[in-house]
Amino acid sequence: MGEADALELRSGSVAADVCEEFPELTLVFAEVAVGSGRTPEEVKLQLRLLSDRFRGAQAIAMRQDAVPQAYRVFYRQVGLDPDAERTPVEATAVKRLLDGAFRSRNLLDDALTIALVETGVPIWAFDADAVDGDLSIRLAAPGERLGRQEQAPPLPSGRMVVADERSPLAVLFGELAPGHGVTDRTRRMVLFSLQVAGVPAIHVEEALWACATVLDAGELRTS
Amino acid sequence: MVELLEHSHPAGTVRQVSPASLPVEIDERAARRSLREQIAKLEQELAAAFVAAYPRSGIDWTVGSRGGPRVLSLGELEQLRDDLAERLHAVRVALGERAEEEAQARALIECMLLEPARYKWVRVTNAHLGLTGCRSWHVRPRFGVIGMLMGWWRVKISSGCPLATGRGGRRGLPVNFSAPHGVVNSHGSP
Numbered sequence: 001m002g003e004a005d006a007l008e009l010r011s012g013s014v015a016a017d018v019c020e021e022f023p024e025l026t027l028v029f030a031e032v033a034v035g036s037g038r039t040p041e042e043v044k045l046q047l048r049l050l051s052d053r054f055r056g057a058q059a060i061a062m063r064q065d066a067v068p069q070a071y072r073v074f075y076r077q078v079g080l081d082p083d084a085e086r087t088p089v090e091a092t093a094v095k096r097l098l099d100g101a102f103r104s105r106n107l108l109d110d111a112l113t114i115a116l117v118e119t120g121v122p123i124w125a126f127d128a129d130a131v132d133g134d135l136s137i138r139l140a141a142p143g144e145r146l147g148r149q150e151q152a153p154p155l156p157s158g159r160m161v162v163a164d165e166r167s168p169l170a171v172l173f174g175e176l177a178p179g180h181g182v183t184d185r186t187r188r189m190v191l192f193s194l195q196v197a198g199v200p201a202i203h204v205e206e207a208l209w210a211c212a213t214v215l216d217a218g219e220l221r222t223s
Numbered sequence: 224m225v226e227l228l229e230h231s232h233p234a235g236t237v238r239q240v241s242p243a244s245l246p247v248e249i250d251e252r253a254a255r256r257s258l259r260e261q262i263a264k265l266e267q268e269l270a271a272a273f274v275a276a277y278p279r280s281g282i283d284w285t286v287g288s289r290g291g292p293r294v295l296s297l298g299e300l301e302q303l304r305d306d307l308a309e310r311l312h313a314v315r316v317a318l319g320e321r322a323e324e325e326a327q328a329r330a331l332i333e334c335m336l337l338e339p340a341r342y343k344w345v346r347v348t349n350a351h352l353g354l355t356g357c358r359s360w361h362v363r364p365r366f367g368v369i370g371m372l373m374g375w376w377r378v379k380i381s382s383g384c385p386l387a388t389g390r391g392g393r394r395g396l397p398v399n400f401s402a403p404h405g406v407v408n409s410h411g412s413p
Contacts, residue, residue: 021255021294060277063270072270073263076303079295081288139294160292172292 007032007212009205012192015138018160022077022197027137027162028204029192031128034215036108036182036189043111043214044104050117051101059093067120070198078160080173088122088173108182108189111214121193121207124162126169128188130180133165135192140168147177162192189215251297258300265307272314278355282317286310325353332360332378339376357384 012027019025039047062068068089075082086094092113096102102117104110112123140159145152148167155161161168170176172194182189191211195204269284276282286306295303328351335342339362346361359381364370 017294020252061274064267064274069267069270073266076262076266076286076288076307077259077295078292079288079290079299079303080292081286083285084288156291156293158293160294174291 007209009208012135017139018137024197026195027135027192028195029135029190030208031188031190032212032215033188035186036106039104039107039110040218043218046114047102047104047110050114054096056097059097062093067199067203070196074196089116089120092116107218111211114214115207115211118210119203119207121203123191123193123207123211125182126180126190127182127186128190131164131190136163138163144168147180149179152177255297255300258304261304262307265311269311276318279321279353282314321353328352335360335362335378339378340374343376
């Protein structure tokens with residue numbers, strides 16, 4: 001049985017002050033016992049097919065589609081400018097137009113791209129060994145840093161973050177903490193996604209499942 | 224009110240309570256929810272305007288926002304709502320003006336086709352019509368100088384963008400040759 005078949009989705013907690021403001025904001029995560037690595041040919045082919053299906057007109061009209069629009073609205077509501085810091089799916093669409101294709105980079109990045117383009121739902125990944133306990137969404141406390149390393153960048157108080165039980169690990173829709181991302185040595189990952197108002201839960205599940213399936217295919221191919 | 228308060232206290236322990244000193248708790252939740260809904264609606268309308276405006280360029284869509292993801296204060300939400308509303312209004316005005324200009328350009332093309340001699344050398348491009356592509360309507364004399372002297376004017380319609388020639392250039396032409404727009408790749412009219 002592959003990782004995708006055994007995927008156990010869990011919901012992270014959302015701090016009361018964040019939940020009061022965004023009652024529909026949900027953090028969904030799952031652990032998969034696979035690492036990244038080189039992308040097998042089947043996944044590269046999948047990316048090429050996806051590139052062929054994705055045109056400029058779609059990129060323009062994307063911001064009116066329900067799921068990408070939901071993320072744009074959420075960006076606005078949390079003080080981000082979606083035209084300056086593009087939502088993940090729009091950033092990927094622009095990159096596709098500039099590069100002429102969804103370029104293959106590595107198994108994990110390709111899996112994240114496929115899941116994102118297919119569903120519009122962004123996914124991120126941590127190295128599972130660098131995560132302590134369950135994930136949650138909360139506001140950064142004064143003096144907190146992004147990650148646990150000594151050189152971890154400081155976080156402004158009140159910044160919305162994804163955290164484990166010890167420290168913030170990622171800024172919401174932003175950078176991951178140094179030392180917590182997936183590397184060549186990673187053997188288990190924690191995939192997580194953010195569901196905002198207007199995004200059906202089935203899309204989030206589908207995104208995580210699609211990502212795990214691609215990772216699975218790559219793992220089976222290389223093992 | 225003050226008298227009433229005084230009566231409720233036992234004799235000798237009269238306490239003056241001014242309304243200003245009473246703690247006031249304002250429940251912002253409803254206002255915040257309403258503002259978030261307004262922001263969502265405005266963002267959706269702005270997105271619809273963006274899609275409708277394509278391929279017109281030169282329209283300012285930016286609604287700036289500083290800082291990372293956070294819970295916005297009531298003031299910030301109000302400011303964002305106002306900025307979005309202002310931007311949407313400006314975009315709609317700009318699109319309205321463009322639509323008028325495009326209608327004028329379409330009318331001009333009709334006039335050019337009817338009476339080319341009245342619109343000598345006038346050129347209207349797809350950009351004037353709010354369209355993509357390189358098509359243009361250009362009033363030119365037939366047979367060059369002879370046509371100019373004889374008053375034989377016509378509208379020449381370019382059929383589209385010149386074909387890409389690649390790094391090697393078009394066969395038989397110098398590498399850096401760039402065909403004049405609407406000449407190599409055009410079909411005369413009539």
